[in-house]
Amino acid sequence: MAVIGLILLHALWTLWAPNPSQTPPNAGGTIAGGALSPERVPLVTGEEPIIDIFTRPGCPVCHTIPGIPGANGQVGPRLILGTTGEQRLKDPGYGGQAKTVHDYIVESVLEPGRFVVPGYPERTMPAWYGSKLSALALEKIAAYLEQQTEPESAR
Numbered sequence: 529m530a531v532i533g534l535i536l537l538h539a540l541w542t543l544w545a546p547n548p549s550q551t552p553p554n555a556g557g558t559i560a561g562g563a564l565s566p567e568r569v570p571l572v573t574g575e576e577p578i579i580d581i582f583t584r585p586g587c588p589v590c591h592t593i594p595g596i597p598g599a600n601g602q603v604g605p606r607l608i609l610g611t612t613g614e615q616r617l618k619d620p621g622y623g624g625q626a627k628t629v630h631d632y633i634v635e636s637v638l639e640p641g642r643f644v645v646p647g648y649p650e651r652t653m654p655a656w657y658g659s660k661l662s663a664l665a666l667e668k669i670a671a672y673l674e675q676q677t678e679p680e681s682a683r
């Protein structure tokens with residue numbers, strides 16, 4: 529009995545103990561392990577809490593996103609489009625259709641190849657998010673990210 533009790537306790541402990549070395553709570557493990565594939569990413573309807581809208585598709589694996597716990601990814605740019613969005617639209621190399629930061633974010637998620645942010649790798653951000661994120665989810669992502677700002681000195 530005591531042994532079973534101990535095993536149960538241990539199992540409970542590993543389930544509940546905070547583990548800061550693990551990256552995004554939902555995306556960690558499987559997705560961060562390089563298995564970020566469309567089969568593994570659930571459909572995001574947009575009704576989920578904002579944290580899940582970013583975490584389920586695995587955005588935190590590659591991006592740092594203010595206000596999203598565990599979103600410390602370094603592969604892509606920090607998602608602070610309130611600060612960086614206008615610069616992208618003004619970039620001489622920008623050839624997309626967007627006229628507003630909001631539309632630029634939606635475009636960046638649906639067609640990452642349209643404009644590759646200078647200094648970051650191309651063909652790295654998944655190009656299949658259009659089949660995993662509902663229109664509502666995309667709207668919420670854009671509405672959230674266009675609000676995120678950060679002073680130059682913090683970057």
Ligand code: HEC
Pocket residue numbers: 564582585586587588589590591603604605606607608612616632633636637640641643644645648649650651652653654657669673
């Ligand atoms: C496997 C890594 C990876 C994942 C996962 C990923 N991205 Fe990206 N993302 C990148 C890279 C690299 C870039 C920069 C190159 C480019 O523009 O394509 C980028 C660029 C962006 C940009 C443009 C940023 C800017 O500063 O102009 C946005 C917006 C964006 N990603 C949003 C998202 C969102 C939202 C998700 C989740 C639904 C996501 N990304 C998932 C790698 C990723």
